[in-house]
Amino acid sequence: MATHKILLLPGDGIGPEVAQEVAKVLAWFTRAGIAQFETETDLVGGAAIDAHGVPLSEAAMDRAKAADAVLFGAVGGPKWAGVSYAKRPEAGLLRLRKDLGLFANLRPAICYPALAEASALKRELVEGLDIVIVRELTGGVYFGEPKEIVTLEDGQKRAIDTQIYTTGEIERIAAVAFDLARKRRNKVASAEKHNVMKTGVLWKETVTKLHAEQYSDVGLEHVLADNCAMQLVRNPKQYDVLVTDNLFGDILSDVAAMLTGSLGMLPSASLGAVENGTRRALYEPVHGSAPDIAGQNLANPIAMIGSLAMALRYSFGLLEAADQLESAITRTLAAGTRTRDIAGPGTNAVGTTEMGDAIVREL
């Protein structure tokens, strides 16, 4: 049986709590003889700053490169608000994305029928919602140079960020979106601001060309990012796959996630290019480190456990195990087990560890 190398990076806030539950699930799969994992754990974000003075040590970076998949919790919190820009907790995550070449961030936004009531939107608008945001993750304003603050002669400061995209960067993320759409409802919406941004002009032009040349069987719609944000609120079910740049993807995927009412349940995958039949990958919950509820056994571990299911499927080729895990999650929810974030008013909520135990029991 092949051994799959996992690097677990719990991070900060509720990260370690939800990572603990993933470790339980991994242990179960090993005990059951279904798969074999070699799991290493390391620090990232604030936890790494506290230990090493940097948000990701070189050793951790090397381990990430050597792993078949990275399972990432969450980073950041008020404790590190004063840390310099270069060493802030988020820099650890951004370095992982950049240095592992994880250009394709897949963020499903699924509304679980049992939880449709938890959405801020009217039930009929979100019930059955199932869209995927494909976000470019290693380019754009996140990494472009110059990126600096300079002090001018009159004492004023001037800050600069640079958004850069090349044809190739746009083509490869658009191809991910088109390929994914073919396995789904065969529709892609591409969001940019070509009416204001040159990167938007190139984005639209490149997606249009790739579509005509290689994916004309897939439906394609162009939408301005501001209008797209509106449409997500007005009628999210109109979309299937939504492809966009790093910054718009950050915002639009958060809107989409919030719509589902299931923020604590949404996993995500960040994938690199396929090389020699494998691809680098990092899996993380869509939610953040939630410092306000950290350490209280209140967090919902389902987004993190669902991220493991994505890893089983996309990185390890363990399709059956992935199905098994996802249906264990579904059965646990169907049995009425709820953490606080998804418990309706007046219903009983379980803690993080109890939810993890319940899912393992269903396995």
Next chain:
Amino acid sequence: MATHKILLLPGDGIGPEVAQEVAKVLAWFTRAGIAQFETETDLVGGAAIDAHGVPLSEAAMDRAKAADAVLFGAVGGPKWAGVSYAKRPEAGLLRLRKDLGLFANLRPAICYPALAEASALKRELVEGLDIVIVRELTGGVYFGEPKEIVTLEDGQKRAIDTQIYTTGEIERIAAVAFDLARKRRNKVASAEKHNVMKTGVLWKETVTKLHAEQYSDVGLEHVLADNCAMQLVRNPKQYDVLVTDNLFGDILSDVAAMLTGSLGMLPSASLGAVENGTRRALYEPVHGSAPDIAGQNLANPIAMIGSLAMALRYSFGLLEAADQLESAITRTLAAGTRTRDIAGPGTNAVGTTEMGDAIVREL
């Protein structure tokens, strides 16, 4: 009686239709002897491209500079999709904003009780919603240089946009937000991405400093733009005044507007600095040119007429007339008069001109 100089720029799509209804209201105020207007009309956007080959003629720009206020409809549409970047319809609007120095864009998001049902959100989340987005409008990625597409040696293209903010630009927009909050519920939320962008770092630092030095009586909260988009969906009433940069403001104000269920009803004001007791100003509906319903007498003119009410109040000092106009709009709605966008299923809808006539009748 002072004469107020207005430049009316109807623009494209439904722009001319809603502008026509504003003209009716202006005529009524003149007939009633309440105020005197000198109204000129000119072309902008696609209409100006068709007539002059540019989205804003020099003559129109001069008229805008000479006016006490510009009333702007909407620009753009599929007809001009092939026009070069420099001459696209939107460039007319962007030039007006930049050359008139309209750095402060005020976008109220109000949920009219009678229309709360039209929101995608559950009624209790939006009923009574009353927030204002204060968007920086003459800086950021909209205007920073370099902004270009270059062809590389290997035939690939590279597109660049540059986001720039100086201390002074941030201070003046933050001051607008704090001043406005003092007249409202005394709370400001400032949205940026300081965890990823240097402009976000400078933004947060500058707002914090200005607050400590001059506005410590106002509540201040910093929120990441992606989280802010989520919070707007989850619980919009937590906000009072929300200040943010040009690009985030574009998206967040559209989300906020859509939440209200009253997109066709929301006016906006774009204001310059106060100089010699006056300030340049442009007023426009939040909605766009809606080419799909243009020319069919279907558009809701209330956002445009409400924009005139803002002009009466902020540019002409006609506070009573502004109140009078706003209460005429409220009474018209209360009487059940509805254009198609706000008519509930099964209720009767009136056209653009009928809505305008009804409001004039209430005056």
